[in-house]
Amino acid sequence: MATNLQNLSTEKGEIPSAKNMKFGIVVAEWNDNITDKLLEGCYNTLIKHGAVEKHIIVKRVPGTFELTIGAQFMAEYTEVDAIIALGCVIQGETRHFDFICQGVTQGITQVNTSYNIPVIFGVLTTDNLQQAQDRAGGKHGNKGDEAALTAIKMVALQNDME
Numbered sequence: 576m577a578t579n580l581q582n583l584s585t586e587k588g589e590i591p592s593a594k595n596m597k598f599g600i601v602v603a604e605w606n607d608n609i610t611d612k613l614l615e616g617c618y619n620t621l622i623k624h625g626a627v628e629k630h631i632i633v634k635r636v637p638g639t640f641e642l643t644i645g646a647q648f649m650a651e652y653t654e655v656d657a658i659i660a661l662g663c664v665i666q667g668e669t670r671h672f673d674f675i676c677q678g679v680t681q682g683i684t685q686v687n688t689s690y691n692i693p694v695i696f697g698v699l700t701t702d703n704l705q706q707a708q709d710r711a712g713g714k715h716g717n718k719g720d721e722a723a724l725t726a727i728k729m730v731a732l733q734n735d736m737e
């Protein structure tokens with residue numbers, strides 16, 4: 576491909592400074608042994624990249640299903656530049672898993688488009704506890720860190736395009 580993409584985007588992988596960015600984190604209490612770790616990773620990553628404590632709001636909701644309305648409250652009542660939704664749904668014996676996953680996926684997507692603000696999907700949907708542990712500071716890293724980096728990149732993109 577001869578196309579010159581140089582002026583079309585920021586460097587791939589480059590993490591912008593989060594110094595002047597404001598974040599809202601909504602975190603589910605269900606499976607809090609996992610979601611607390613996602614929160615820790617997310618929060619520390621935002622700070623590591625320059626965000627300041629007073630610009631990070633953390634609010635808890637009962638379960639992953641409530642992340643949608645929690646994110647909507649955050650978009651409606653605060654001045655944040657991005658929202659990060661953290662939760663963990665673990666497959667059980669009933670179809671509850673499917674309904675929660677479907678509900679939160681559609682819900683978060685809808686908040687993204689309704690408010691013109693990035694809402695990051697930091698929800699683990701796993702077959703078992705071990706898979707969740709592996710992704711919350713275990714052998715597959717911490718999805719909370721990844722959610723924070725995604726939020727920073729999306730705020731930078733929005734700032735760039737406004």
Ligand code: DLZ
Pocket residue numbers: 603604605606637638639640641662663664665666667671672675
């Ligand atoms: C009810 C329920 C179940 C069975 N499993 C989970 C789960 O694995 N992870 C999670 O975050 N929440 C779960 N919940 C709670 C729902 O998200 C929600 O809080 C309730 O259905 C009330 O709306």
